[in-house]
Each structure stands twice: as C-alpha cells, then as structure tokens.
Amino acid sequence: MSFPFHIANTDGAARTCVLVTPRGDIRTPAFMPVGTAGTVKALTVDQVAETGADILLGNTYHLMLRPTAERVKRLGGLHRFMRWDKPILTDSGGFQVMSLDAISKVTEEAVTFKSHLDGSRHVLSPERSMQIQADLLGSDIVMQLDQCVSWPAEESAARAAMELSIRWGARSKAAFGTRDAQALFGIQQGSTYEHLRRESSERLQETGFDGYALGGLAVGEGHAAMCEVLDYAPAMLPPDRPRYLMGVGKPIDLVEAVARGVDMFDCVLPTRSGRHGQAWTWAGALNLKNARFAEDDAPLDATIPCPASRDYSKAYLHHLVRADEILGQVLLSWHNLAFFQALMSAMRAAIAEGRFEAFRKDFHAGLAR
Amino acid sequence: MSFPFHIANTDGAARTCVLVTPRGDIRTPAFMPVGTAGTVKALTVDQVAETGADILLGNTYHLMLRPTAERVKRLGGLHRFMRWDKPILTDSGGFQVMSLDAISKVTEEAVTFKSHLDGSRHVLSPERSMQIQADLLGSDIVMQLDQCVSWPAEESAARAAMELSIRWGARSKAAFGTRDAQALFGIQQGSTYEHLRRESSERLQETGFDGYALGGLAVGEGHAAMCEVLDYAPAMLPPDRPRYLMGVGKPIDLVEAVARGVDMFDCVLPTRSGRHGQAWTWAGALNLKNARFAEDDAPLDATIPCPASRDYSKAYLHHLVRADEILGQVLLSWHNLAFFQALMSAMRAAIAEGRFEAFRKDFHAGLAR
Numbered sequence: 001m002s003f004p005f006h007i008a009n010t011d012g013a014a015r016t017c018v019l020v021t022p023r024g025d026i027r028t029p030a031f032m033p034v035g036t037a038g039t040v041k042a043l044t045v046d047q048v049a050e051t052g053a054d055i056l057l058g059n060t061y062h063l064m065l066r067p068t069a070e071r072v073k074r075l076g077g078l079h080r081f082m083r084w085d086k087p088i089l090t091d092s093g094g095f096q097v098m099s100l101d102a103i104s105k106v107t108e109e110a111v112t113f114k115s116h117l118d119g120s121r122h123v124l125s126p127e128r129s130m131q132i133q134a135d136l137l138g139s140d141i142v143m144q145l146d147q148c149v150s151w152p153a154e155e156s157a158a159r160a161a162m163e164l165s166i167r168w169g170a171r172s173k174a175a176f177g178t179r180d181a182q183a184l185f186g187i188q189q190g191s192t193y194e195h196l197r198r199e200s201s202e203r204l205q206e207t208g209f210d211g212y213a214l215g216g217l218a219v220g221e222g223h224a225a226m227c228e229v230l231d232y233a234p235a236m237l238p239p240d241r242p243r244y245l246m247g248v249g250k251p252i253d254l255v256e257a258v259a260r261g262v263d264m265f266d267c268v269l270p271t272r273s274g275r276h277g278q279a280w281t282w283a284g285a286l287n288l289k290n291a292r293f294a295e296d297d298a299p300l301d302a303t304i305p306c307p308a309s310r311d312y313s314k315a316y317l318h319h320l321v322r323a324d325e326i327l328g329q330v331l332l333s334w335h336n337l338a339f340f341q342a343l344m345s346a347m348r349a350a351i352a353e354g355r356f357e358a359f360r361k362d363f364h365a366g367l368a369r
Numbered sequence: 370m371s372f373p374f375h376i377a378n379t380d381g382a383a384r385t386c387v388l389v390t391p392r393g394d395i396r397t398p399a400f401m402p403v404g405t406a407g408t409v410k411a412l413t414v415d416q417v418a419e420t421g422a423d424i425l426l427g428n429t430y431h432l433m434l435r436p437t438a439e440r441v442k443r444l445g446g447l448h449r450f451m452r453w454d455k456p457i458l459t460d461s462g463g464f465q466v467m468s469l470d471a472i473s474k475v476t477e478e479a480v481t482f483k484s485h486l487d488g489s490r491h492v493l494s495p496e497r498s499m500q501i502q503a504d505l506l507g508s509d510i511v512m513q514l515d516q517c518v519s520w521p522a523e524e525s526a527a528r529a530a531m532e533l534s535i536r537w538g539a540r541s542k543a544a545f546g547t548r549d550a551q552a553l554f555g556i557q558q559g560s561t562y563e564h565l566r567r568e569s570s571e572r573l574q575e576t577g578f579d580g581y582a583l584g585g586l587a588v589g590e591g592h593a594a595m596c597e598v599l600d601y602a603p604a605m606l607p608p609d610r611p612r613y614l615m616g617v618g619k620p621i622d623l624v625e626a627v628a629r630g631v632d633m634f635d636c637v638l639p640t641r642s643g644r645h646g647q648a649w650t651w652a653g654a655l656n657l658k659n660a661r662f663a664e665d666d667a668p669l670d671a672t673i674p675c676p677a678s679r680d681y682s683k684a685y686l687h688h689l690v691r692a693d694e695i696l697g698q699v700l701l702s703w704h705n706l707a708f709f710q711a712l713m714s715a716m717r718a719a720i721a722e723g724r725f726e727a728f729r730k731d732f733h734a735g736l737a738r
Binding site: 327 | 406408410411413415435443444445450451644663664666676681682688689691692694695696698699
C-alpha cells in the first residue's frame with residue numbers, strides 16, 4: 001500500500017503536496033538534508049529538526065561499511081541509532097559505489113566493490129540493497145538499485161544503464177515485496193536522451209513504484225542542460241506520485257526544478273558549503289572568509305527563525321571561519337539548512353497562493369542584484 | 370567596589386559561596402569553560418549555558434591578535450560579539466605569551482612577543498592588559514598581568530617572577546582604577562616554595578584586589594605536588610574573597626582543590642578531551658574509540674540533563690568518533706562540560722549539606738572501581 005500523496009495546489013507545472021508516512025507528513029516541495037554516515041554533518045538532529053526538515057536522507061554505501069547495516073539493526077535501526085524519529089529516505093548505495101570507487105565491477109547480478117575504509121570486498125545486488133535499506137536500516141522510503149552513467153554518455157551506454165536499471169528495479173520490487181509502513185521508489189534513467197527517459201518511465205510504471213526519482217542528473221551536465229531534461233522528464237512520470245530529483249542542488253536548481261514539477265530533493269551542498277565558510281542567501285552564496293564581513297554587524301538573515309541565521313553577526317562568523325573554529329562550520333551548516341528550508345517553505349506558499357511565477361522572477365532578480 | 374561575595378556554607382576548608390556580579394550570580398565552587406578565541410570550542414553559547422555554566426573564560430592573548438581587541442570593542446564588546454550575556458573572566462594574556470611563544474622578551478616594563486599568526490610584534494604591559502580586558506573586551510573579572518615560571522624552578526627564578534608579578538599587580542590596579550561593574554583579581558605566585566607563596570599573598574593584599582588567584586600551578590608538577598601547595602596556599606589568601614585556581618584541571622584535581630578551600634577553576638580539558646574522543650565520567654575518562662563501546666546502547670550518563678550525556682548511546686558516539694565526524698567532537702565536548710558542571714553542582718550540594726568528606730570518599734571510590 002503506497003503512502004497517501006495529496007496534491008494540495010498546482011500552479012503551472014509546480015505543485016505543493018503532502019506525502020503522508022507513518023513517521024510524519026512530508027510537505028513538498030521538500031528538501032532532504034543528507035545524513036551520510038548517520039549524522040547530518042556537524043549538527044545535532046535537534047538542530048536539523050528546528051530548521052523545518054520533514055525527512056532526512058541516509059547513505060546506504062557509507063552505513064553498510066561503517067558501522068555496518070547489521071550493527072545498526074542490532075542497535076534498533078537507523079532512526080533510533082541517530083535519534084531522528086521523522087521519516088528517512090535511503091539511497092540504494094549504487095550511485096556512491098560507482099562514483100566513489102573506481103574498481104567496482106558491474107554485472108547483471110550485482111555491483112562488486114572494495115571498501116574505501118579497509119579494502120574489503122562487498123557485493124551489492126538489488127536484493128541486498130533492499131535487505132539493507134528496508135530490513136536492517138529500517139528506512140521509510142527505499143530506493144531501487146540502479147546504474148547511473150556519467151555525463152556526457154554515448155547513447156548506447158546510456159541505454160544499457162537504463163535497461164539494467166529497469167531490470168534491477170523489477171528485482172528490487174520483488175525483493176521489497178508488499179509493506180504497509182515503507183515505500184519503494186523507482187529511478188528514471190536515460191541521461192540527456194529524451195526517448196530513453198520516456199522508455200525508462202514507461203517501463204518503470206509497468207513495474208509500479210510508490211514514487212519516482214529522476215536519476216542521472218547533476219552529474220556534470222550543468223544547470224542549463226539539466227533544465228532541458230527537466231522540461232520533459234518529470235511530466236513523463238505519473239502525476240499522482242511524488243517525483244524526486246536526486247542529488248540536487250543549488251537554490252537556483254531547486255527553483256527551476258520545482259517550476260517543472262519536481263517534488264523532492266536532496267543535496268550535500270548546504271552542509272558541505274557550511275564547512276567551507278560559505279553561506280547561502282537570497283543574494284546567492286557569500287564567502288564569510290572575505291574581509292568585507294570583518295566588521296559587518298548584521299546577521300545572515302534576520303527573517304529566518306534559526307539562531308545561526310538570525311542571532312550571530314557576519315563579523316562573528318567571519319572571525320570563526322578565519323580562526324578555523326568548529327563553531328563556524330556548525331553555524332554555517334545550520335544556517336544553510338535553515339535557508340534551504342526557508343526557500344522550500346517560500347515556494348510552497350507561493351504555489352499555494354498561485355503566485356509561483358512572480359516568486360521565481362523575484363528569486364532571479366535577487367541573485368542578479 | 371568589590372562584587373558581593375556571600376559564603377553560604379563551609380565544611381572543613383571547603384565552602385560554597387555566591388559571587389554577585391551585575392551580569393549574574395556565580396555559584397562556587399565554579400568551573401569556567403574556556404572560550405579561547407571568542408568561542409567555547411565546537412559549541413554554541415546556548416549549549417554551554419544549558420550545562421549550567423555561570424561564567425566563561427576568554428583569552429586575552431588570542432583575542433588581541435584575532436580579531437583584535439579594538440575590533441571586538443567596535444562590535445560591542447566580547448559579550449555581544451560571542452552572544453554570552455552572563456559574566457566573563459579574561460586572563461591577562463601573560464601566561465599564554467610565555468607558554469606559547471618562545472621568543473618573548475620580559476622586561477620590567479612589559480612582555481614583547483611575536484604573533485603566532487603572522488609574526489607581527491606586540492607589547493603587553495600591565496596597563497595595556499587592563500585596557501584590553503576592561504575597556505576593549507569589557508570583561509567582568511579582569512586578571513592582573515603576572516609572570517609565571519615553569520616547573521621545576523630555581524628559588525631565585527621563582528622569587529624574581531613573584532616579585533615582578535607583585536609590581537605588575539600594583540601597576541594593574543593603578544591602571545584598572547575604581548570601577549563599579551568590573552572586578553580585578555590579583556595572582557599569587559611562588560612556585561612550590563611555601564615562603565614565597567606567603568610573601569606573595571601578603572604583598573598582594575597590601576595592594577588589595579577583589580579576588581585572588583593561585584597562579585603557577587598545573588605547569589607540570591603533577592597532582593601530588595599541586596596538592597602539597599594547596600595544603601597551605603589557599604589559606605594564605607583572604608577568606609572573604611574568591612580564590613581561583615588557574616588552569617585546573619581534571620575532576621580529581623577539582624575535588625582535592627575544593628577540599629582545600631578553592632572556589633573557582635578554569636580548564637580547556639573538557640573541550641579538548643571531547644575533540645579527541647574522550648568522555649569524562651564518575652568512573653574516570655573513557656576513550657569512545659575503544660571497540661568495547663561499539664554496541665554499548667547505554668548513554669554516557671542518564672542522570673545528567675544534557676542531551677549529549679543522556680540521549681545518545683555510547684555505540685553512536687563510538688561510531689561518530691571512528692568516522693571522524695564533527696558531531697562526535699560536538700557531543701563529547703558538550704557532555705564533558707555538562708559532567709564538569711554536574712561535578713561542581715554535586716560538590717556545592719555536599720558542602721551545603723555538611724557531607725563533603727563522604728562525597729570526596731565516594732568520588733575516589735568511583736574512580737577506583
């Protein structure tokens with residue numbers, strides 16, 4: 001039984017919806033902070049929850065290697081282990097095996113790879129990925145195992161990966177079975193080839209999933225090429241189920257993808273930028289290390305109800321970044337997550353009020369200022 | 370006018386008191402977390418406040434070099450800069466100039482040193498230290514400039530440093546002048562020589578300070594030798610003013626110093642240990658990296674009302690430390706500060722109830738278990 005998905009409002013292709021899960025509602029458009037190794041880097045789960053996140057993403061690849069999925073299971077599952085009681089989506093592990101590990105071997109059966117931690121050999125099949133995500137980690141939203149090609153890709157390579165992903169999707173679904181409290185998402189592939197994306201979507205729907213992701217984007221093609229794919233790819237997916245654009249992205253990517261009908265996102269950008277002294281704002285990204293902030297007594301954004309955004313001066317953040325203090329990484333990661341949630345909240349409100357195009361125009365004008 | 374200092378209870382040499390400052394009461398025995406460069410490392414001030422700390426320590430040496438005391442002043446003073454509205458004690462900068470910087474030159478007039486950041490030359494005199502602490506940073510409790518010798522010290526060197534400290538103390542007081550809302554503490558020196566400690570105390574009291582520190586300890590002499598000095602040195606200082614043991618220490622040092630009449634402490638230990646995977650408990654220090662914690666589902670201390678102590682399993686902390694996650698440093702620093710405050714609170718209660726000796730015995734038994 002799929003989680004209920006209520007479409008509250010549409011405005012052009014953009015829409016605001018609620019995905020109802022046993023662990024809580026996910027308001028879309030939704031941004032999922034990434035908790036790679038059982039932690040959203042540098043932040044407590046309470047700080048993450050305060051930003052308004054309805055759901056986190058966990059990485060199967062990292063968790064299966066350390067502390068291992070079996071250990072997480074023995075410790076009560078991923079929610080209890082990391083103290084997050086709202087929904088968690090886990091990726092399949094496939095993308096990271098292929099992007100982080102050069103010596104992986106892909107066969108029809110499975111991906112074989114060596115751990116970046118100790119060189120030990122591991123096998124990830126659709127069945128094993130389902131076991132790790134659904135049974136051991138206890139994820140609320142499970143992703144099928146897929147194969148993603150890098151960009152640019154020859155059509156033949158893109159087709160082969162898309163077709164393998166379809167077969168792995170069917171095996172993922174068979175292994176996942178029928179569950180009341182967990183959902184399984186399929187992943188559309190096809191690189192930047194419209195006819196491959198169409199074929200992928202049609203065959204995924206023959207298998208039938210609780211939600212559908214757009215895979216194989218944000219892999220180097222750039223904003224414009226990604227938008228070209230998003231001009232057609234989301235509409236190929238069933239409108240009555242959530243559409244999730246994996247690994248995206250910058251605020252401008254989020255706004256343009258929402259305009260094209262995407263509902264869910266995840267990205268390490270806010271926390272990674274925060275660890276490197278960058279703050280995301282309505283005016284774009286600021287480098288707090290810059291001397292122009294040395295005596296700037298204003299906060300990053302007084303309108304965001306997050307202590308990191310509202311209460312600390314840019315001068316103080318500048319000092320922390322210059323002095324390489326951990327608190328600088330903490331506060332900027334926290335602010336960035338709060339800003340991303342404020343952006344999603346503003347988009348949801350604009351769609352609900354039928355003024356998304358005006359919002360989008362204002363957003364671009366803010367960046368250009 | 371000195372801050373009021375109310376002695377609530379005594380139990381042997383131990384005592385529990387309240388130092389009343391315009392920014393809030395300091396309950397003694399008090400442990401002051403160290404906010405070296407305008408931040409208690411890895412923690413927000415709200416997290417620090419939650420542990421029950423009544424006062425923080427700031428380091429003049431670090432702040433005068435970066436962001437500079439003048440910049441802190443332009444940004445509204447240290448309290449506003451770092452968002453801590455309770456009392457702050459600042460050290461004089463002298464100890465760190467001498468311990469961190471090999472090429473400093475000490476004359477009757479001042480210490481000259483080179484910045485560890487950019488090699489620039491700086492001069493720290495008693496008058497300049499008062500200006501930085503009292504006028505620019507806006508500290509609540511200001512420390513006189515002193516000279517501290519390393520251990521072991523020849524008697525002639527210990528005497529020379531003690532006598533210079535007395536003269537610098539008098540100049541510090543003259544420069545500090547009379548202030549309603551700020552206090553100035555003198556510093557007893559004399560290494561491990563009882564007659565020098567006595568002479569230092571007598572001459573300090575001729576100058577007259579709002580409180581008195583025990584300097585020149587925790588510089589390598591070890592717990593037993595420190596306790597020998599504490600057998601006589603605190604009693605040389607006026608009982609009606611707070612006694613502050615600088616740079617101390619481990620929990621066992623705090624208990625033994627309180628037993629000998631010390632009221633205030635500061636140390637980087639809890640936060641430094643926390644950044645290195647160590648947790649302080651009633652059973653001593655635990656190394657969370659140790660494999661025996663890998664599946665230990667219990668929290669560090671369920672009785673301490675701090676999320677880091679109470680809510681996260683040792684297995685999770687073990688995972689974070691092994692994975693070198695910032696959150697591990699955050700949570701262990703936070704727990705350690707909460708444990709140190711729980712220890713001070715337990716000592717205050719034991720003294721108030723006239724059972725400090727029993728507490729002390731239990732504390733030692735807990736370490737031996």
